[in-house]
Amino acid sequence: MQLFDNPVSPFCRKVRVLLIETGQIDAVEILPAAGTALDPGQMPLAENPLGKIPVLVRPEGPALYDSRVICRYLDARAGAGLYPPSRLWEVLTLEATADGIMDAAILMVYETRCRPEAERSAPWVEGQWNKVVRALDAIEARWISQLAGPLDMAQIALGCALGYLDLRHGARNWRQGRDSLAAWEAGFARRASMAQTAPTG
Incomplete structure (x- = not known):
């Protein structure tokens, strides 16, 4: 899997914390991304047309975006129970x-x-x-x-x-x-x- 990420973004941080807590951090390649609505810069527009991060690219389907969607997916993948x-x-x-x-x-x-x-x-x-x-x-x-x-x-x-x-x-x-x-x-x-x-x- 690949994660488009910016280390300052609190939304991206959510995902990275979850990955660490669930033992999945080594399963993800972190790709840098940065930009704004005025200048999308390195934002993964092909993967997320909204031009926002985080974005998770997974092998079995379309890329996932919005941190809550990604976190639900990764929690389910690990069976971690973070959504009891x-x-x-x-x-x-x-x-x-x-x-x-x-x-x-x-x-x-x-x-x-x-x-x-x-x-x-x-x-x-x-x-x-x-x-x-x-x-x-x-x-x-x-x-x-x-x-x-x-x-x-x-x-x-x-x-x-x-x-x-x-x-x-x-x-x-x-x-x-x-x-x-x-x-x-x-x-x-x-x-x-x-x-x-x-x-x-």
């Missing part, structure tokens, strides 16, 4: 919440990287951050108990989302007022799979 049937809807919802945090945080970055300064909208950036704040507050208030159980895909997604906030929006201090979530993240970040995939760029 007894908590499936909770895991999927929390994974979607983490992915929404990633989406909003990335859009904040794109606003400054892809738009000329005169066209940037500070209110729009703050609107994206408000999505992040609401999601983090909801997790702190309602989801901490879901994070205490055996490893699942929601935990991986959330760990990657919080890592991206530290990387790109650290000055906003997402930990403030969220002691339970901050304590969980501190422990989860010490997992070998998270340490090995920590973004530095």
Whole structure:
């Protein structure tokens, strides 16, 4: 298999963490990819017409894209149980919440990287951050108990989302007022799979 990947992307990191946790990392060739909607650059457009990563090329069928699709496939391939049937809807919802945090945080970055300064909208950036704040507050208030159980895909997604906030929006201090979530993240970040995939760029 081949994985089109960028080490800074939290969506790609999700997939790499899963590959490590399930013992499949050696079954995948990592291919670099980078670009934006304005300049697709190295994005695998033939494999994913949306021009996004990650993309997983597999021998038995069309390439898979969207990190949640790829993660479901790799989990099923390994029989790893990261989407436990007894908590499936909770895991999927929390994974979607983490992915929404990633989406909003990335859009904040794109606003400054892809738009000329005169066209940037500070209110729009703050609107994206408000999505992040609401999601983090909801997790702190309602989801901490879901994070205490055996490893699942929601935990991986959330760990990657919080890592991206530290990387790109650290000055906003997402930990403030969220002691339970901050304590969980501190422990989860010490997992070998998270340490090995920590973004530095």
